[in-house]
Amino acid sequence: MPEGGSGATGRPGRGPVPHGHVTLSDVARFAGVSAQSVSNALNNPGRVAPETRERILAAVEQLGYRPNRSARALRNxxxxxxxxxxxxxxxxxxxxxxxxxxxxxxxxxxxxxxxxxxxxxxxxxxxxxxxxxxxxxxxxxxxxxxxxxxxxxxxxxxxxxxxxxxxxxxxxxxxxxxxxxxxDGRHGLHAATTHVAAQGHRRIAHVGWPGESETGRDRRSGWQQACTELGLDDGLHASVADDFDQGRAAAHRLLDLVDPATAFTCASDTLALGVMRALAERGLAAGRDVAVTGFDNSPGAALTTPGLTSLRQPxxxxxxxxxxxxxxxxxxxxxxxxxxxxPELVVRESSLRGPTRSTTSPSPTPTEETP
Known part of the structure; x- marks a missing residue:
């Protein structure tokens, strides 16, 4: 049964205000309870009556008491x-x-x-x-x-x-x-795929990691699920190492198809930046011509031109x-x-249709879409 402590009906401030370093005993005297009651309130709150614990915590706050973690570590x-x-x-x-x-x-x-x-x-x-x-x-x-x-x-x-x-x-x-x-990478790629589909894209490719990567399979499954739900082709994918040049090469292959991809969702920002390089080499603009999304919202994602839409890990x-x-x-x-x-989808110009920026300045404060 929770203890009431001595002076259970009192209020903080009934004891003298200590000077200098505040100890657990000072808190106990100030709150009108036992030192054990103070210890229980801080470490085993279920053993103290709610009104007593409330009074003790108020005393702790008023006195600015800070537990001695070194002593606690030795005891424990x-x-x-x-x-x-x-x-x-x-x-x-x-x-x-x-x-x-x-x-x-x-x-x-x-x-x-x-x-x-x-x-x-x-x-x-x-x-x-x-x-x-x-x-x-x-x-x-x-x-x-x-x-x-x-x-x-x-x-x-x-x-x-x-x-x-x-x-x-x-x-x-x-x-x-x-x-x-x-x-939840699956959730993130589902959100990214749904986002670019809302921009009117029907040929959405995924550039991800090899099959032995559990994280890569998880992210790819989110893209596949969204494609199935939207009635889109889920055969547009490439599995490559997490490497800029491999992302670039994969994009070229998917753009060389008779019915090429018009959007890319990627398992990482590294791959997405490789895709954007491939687009530039073909005279295409990310966002305006082909949508691109990444994953991780790395520091460089906001600094590219155009800014890279990416998933931010919390x-x-x-x-x-x-x-x-x-x-x-x-x-x-x-x-x-x-x-x-x-993860949060941080939307920038690389996935939005319309004019893209021609400067290298950072993009403005991005909007964050909730899938």
Missing amino acids: QRSRLIGVRVEPSRDDRAALLLDQFLHALAESAAATGCHLILCQADGEAEEIAAYRELLSTTSVDAFVLTGAHAGDARVAALRELRVPFATFGRSWDGDDDLAWADV LEQVAHDLVAAIEDLLQGSAAPRQTLLQ
Whole structure:
């Protein structure tokens, strides 16, 4: 039964206002309750009567009390460190996306009193070795994995080591015990395809990744579903590596057809920019002549001429949900947190019919379509 605490009918301010550093005991005296009641209100709210917890939280706010996270970590045997792998330095859009995600993850971790500890590895085996090294030399509480895929050896390794972890990317093996956060690429490509169809396009192609990519298959399925619903040909597609030149070559092939594509939805901004280069080489303008959409809303998407319509991944929310999932696991939650988030379609000139810009200035504030 929730406790009432001493002085349960009082109000904040009945005790003396402390000077200097405010302690938990100061809050207790000020609110007229026990120190244990204050601790429970902050850490186990279900054990405190609602009116008492409300009074304690008001006292915490009024006094500006901040819990000593270092002391809490010692009591709970926790380091508040989350390990995450970074890839070797690369100058491409995938690296920029990972960098944005790491910044978001660091901010979300800091909001819970945690910090990231980074390790570098070239491949999966090296990544597992790096995690083992961190566990043997550092008191790491948990890990965040990126690039989840079917048969992921990292998942098996961390389970064997009995360390909590969550993945950026869902389980492609149907693992219900895995904690993850992911972005719904199927939904995003469905929205992009529906958007260009609304511009009057009937020959909508998809330039995506090879079949072994689960994420690529997921994105392509959204395009296929939209084509089926709209009664359009779903045979206009190319599967290539995530490479500018391969996107360019794929576009040329699809434009050389007797009945060529008049719109392209792409699995990444890298491929979309390759498609736009192919259009320019043929004297065609993205948007005015052929619609183009990308995925990731990379920093360069707004700087192209014309601006590239792209799907923005909610990386801040992904990071928040992954940290929350880890907190749940560390507190002994039996049900892993799993969240699938929808990307936003950021519409720019590359998918809109009409005159295109002839300058290299950034496009104005884009509109965001809700599918």
